[in-house]
Amino acid sequence: xxxxxxxxxxxxxxxxxxxxxxxxxxxxxxxxxxxxxxxxxxxxxxxxxxxxxxxxxxxxxxxxxxxxxxxxxxxxxxxxxxxxxxxxxxxxxxxxxxxxxxxxxxxxxxxxxx
Amino acid sequence: xxxxxxxxxxxxxxxxxxxxxxxxxxxxxxxxxxxxxxxxxxxxxxxxxxxxxxxxxxxxxxxxxxxxxxxxxxxxxxxxxxxxxxxxxxxxxxxxxxxxxxxxxxxxxxxxxx
Numbered sequence: 283x284x285x286x287x288x289x290x291x292x293x294x295x296x297x298x299x300x301x302x303x304x305x306x307x308x309x310x311x312x313x314x315x316x317x318x319x320x321x322x323x324x325x326x327x328x329x330x331x332x333x334x335x336x337x338x339x340x341x342x343x344x345x346x347x348x349x350x351x352x353x354x355x356x357x358x359x360x361x362x363x364x365x366x367x368x369x370x371x372x373x374x375x376x377x378x379x380x381x382x383x384x385x386x387x388x389x390x391x392x393x394x395x396x
Numbered sequence: 397x398x399x400x401x402x403x404x405x406x407x408x409x410x411x412x413x414x415x416x417x418x419x420x421x422x423x424x425x426x427x428x429x430x431x432x433x434x435x436x437x438x439x440x441x442x443x444x445x446x447x448x449x450x451x452x453x454x455x456x457x458x459x460x461x462x463x464x465x466x467x468x469x470x471x472x473x474x475x476x477x478x479x480x481x482x483x484x485x486x487x488x489x490x491x492x493x494x495x496x497x498x499x500x501x502x503x504x505x506x507x508x509x510x
Contacts, residue, residue, distance in 0.1 A: 291439075313496065322405075324487065324502040332496065340497070372441065382429055382448070382491075385498065387441040 305373030402501035419488030427493035
């Protein structure tokens with residue numbers, strides 16, 4: 283059974299903390315994605331990676347960075363967390379081929395920044 | 397510009413009723429892909445269907461059916477004889493050929509009452 287796992291389901295952090303969200307997939311997918319989900323806004327792409335050490339900004343990259351040192355792992359980093367980054371964060375992966383292939387999602391991390 | 401509109405924010409039905417979730421999209425490309433995903437309370441988006449722009453055949457899978465009409469730029473999803481387990485948030489998404497980005501709608505929350 284294919285799997286995308288995320289390190290935490292729930293996370294509470296304080297303003298100004300550095301936050302790491304980890305995502306691991308076991309499907310040998312080339313593409314990995316980080317989304318943010320907010321009520322009434324749907325899913326918005328933060329960053330995309332199409333290979334190890336390769337990344338591209340999505341629609342809302344400000345305040346975030348990413349790291350992909352291994353094919354199966356894609357990390358989202360909040361350098362200095364702020365309250366407006368309280369949200370649900372979803373990781374996804376897909377085969378190379380971009381537009382046609384469906385994305386497989388992890389269960390999400392609900393982050394609260396106090 | 398790309399856009400996906402799911403005008404229905406929330407729908408409530410009684411079990412065994414049929415329900416249709418609307419999806420209207422905008423794109424200037426002639427080649428594109430449309431997707432439906434289900435997000436149950438567990439949080440993980442589950443892929444339901446993919447359609448490419450050259451295939452307007454309707455599709456049926458068990459109690460689920462999809463109606464793709466290019467003339468009205470719509471890709472609607474019907475659940476026949478709804479069940480409580482269908483309760484979830486449903487997302488429609490668009491991807492254009494040659495891009496990695498999905499454009500998600502804001503989602504429709506379906507509540508099926510016993």
